Amino acid sequence: xxxxxxxxxxxxxxxxxxxxxxxxxxxxxxxxxxxxxxxxxxxxxxxxxxxxxxxxxxxxxxxxxxxxxxxxxxxxxxxxxxxxxxxxxxxxxxxxxxxxxxxxxxxxxxxxxxxxxxxxxxxxxxxxxxxxxxxxxxxxxxxxxxxxxxxxxxxxxxxxxxxxxxxxxxxxxxxxxxxxxxxxxxxxxxxxxxxxxxxxxxxxxxxxxxxxxxxxxxxxxxxxxxxxxx
Ligand code: SAM
Numbered sequence: 001x002x003x004x005x006x007x008x009x010x011x012x013x014x015x016x017x018x019x020x021x022x023x024x025x026x027x028x029x030x031x032x033x034x035x036x037x038x039x040x041x042x043x044x045x046x047x048x049x050x051x052x053x054x055x056x057x058x059x060x061x062x063x064x065x066x067x068x069x070x071x072x073x074x075x076x077x078x079x080x081x082x083x084x085x086x087x088x089x090x091x092x093x094x095x096x097x098x099x100x101x102x103x104x105x106x107x108x109x110x111x112x113x114x115x116x117x118x119x120x121x122x123x124x125x126x127x128x129x130x131x132x133x134x135x136x137x138x139x140x141x142x143x144x145x146x147x148x149x150x151x152x153x154x155x156x157x158x159x160x161x162x163x164x165x166x167x168x169x170x171x172x173x174x175x176x177x178x179x180x181x182x183x184x185x186x187x188x189x190x191x192x193x194x195x196x197x198x199x200x201x202x203x204x205x206x207x208x209x210x211x212x213x214x215x216x217x218x219x220x221x222x223x224x225x226x227x228x229x230x
Contacts, residue, residue: 005128006038007038007061007126007127007128008037008038008041008127008128008129008130009035009036009037009038009041009042009113009114009126009127009130010035010036010038010124010125010126010127011033011034011035011036011058011060011119011121011122011123011124011125011126011127012033012034012035012036012123012124013031013033013119013121013122013123013124013125014031014032014033014119014123014176014181014207014208015031015033015119015121015122015123015207016122016123016206016207016208017122017205017206018064018122019190019205020185020186020190020205020207021120021121021122021185022120022184022185022188023077023078023091023120023152023188024091024102024120024151025102025103025104025118025119025120025121026103026104026105026118027118027120027151027184027188028118028119028120028181028184028185028188029105029117029118029180029184030117030176030177030180030181030184031117031118031119031120031181031184031185032107032115032116032117032119032176032177032181033116033117033119033121033123034110034113034114034115034116035058035113035114035116035127035130036112036113037112037113037114042112042113043112047109047114050106050109050114050130050132051106051108051109052132053106053132053133054105054106054133055103055104055105055106055132055133056103056104056106056114056116056130056131056132056133057101057102057103057129057130057131057132057133057138058101058102058104058116058121058127058129058130059099059100059101059127059128059129059130059131060099060100060101060102060121060125060126060127060128061098061099061100061125061126061128062093062095062098062099062100062125063098063122063124063125063126064122064124065093065094065095065098066094067094067095067096067097067098068096069096071087071092071094071095071096072086072087073085073086073087074086074087074090074092074094075092076090076091076092076147077192077193078147078148078152079147079148080193080194081192081193081194082194085147089147090147099128100121100125102119102120102121103118103133103138104116104117104118104119104121105117105118114130152188152189154187154188155186155187155188155189155220155221155222156187156220156221156222157182157183157186157187157214157221157222157223157224158221158222158223158224159223159224160223160224160225160226162226163224163225163226163227164179164224166226166227166228167179167182167224167227170210170227170229174208174209176208178207178208178210178227181207182207182212182224182227185205185207186214186222186224187222189222190203190205191203196219197215197216197219198216199215199216199217199218200215201215201216202214202215202225203215206230209229209230210227210228210229210230211226211227211228211229211230212224212226212227213225213226
């Protein structure tokens, strides 16, 4: 049995590379983007009523991750990146079918597009379906997941003064909450958990059209070093 699907839309996202994307949605409220709906789903008929929802389920394709039947066991970053568990016990990107699901905030319904935030989605992600998040049905009181029962602990993030000034001016240019975005992504510690960083080592990521670099003055703290336009 095979099934094939056409995307209903494509995500345009602040995340232009996978590194430093939060590992689940809603962890970085300043992470914003749009779903650009494809014809015929860009018509008002397909979207009417959607403005009644504060949050959406997006079902999407992990288009930039390998997939297939060989992925029976995965090493989730949340477990340190070294421990293997069964693929169906995880939300890892490497899956039999490369299908992801994220609850995101719906900020506005635009003309043929949806403005969304709290995303954990790479730019260019194909969206297969969109459904309203229905709190009474989708939120389960007393649910638990023993492998990760709470959001990860956050690192402190501080700024080199020049980097903060640069981030403020880039935020104004882009009309985006750049400072909050950087802090919310970095305080989740994007580097693999098994790496112990030295203060000399610099890390970097692209967000929107910016290069952001940082280092770890000590393992529990991140300092943003530079924010420049690419
Ligand atoms: N919330 C979704 C889920 O549970 O199905 C995704 C969880 S997955 C652990 C989140 C990671 O997927 C992000 O940190 C990012 O690195 C990666 N990712 C996001 N969009 C992707 C895409 N289109 N292709 C491949 N990887 C992607």
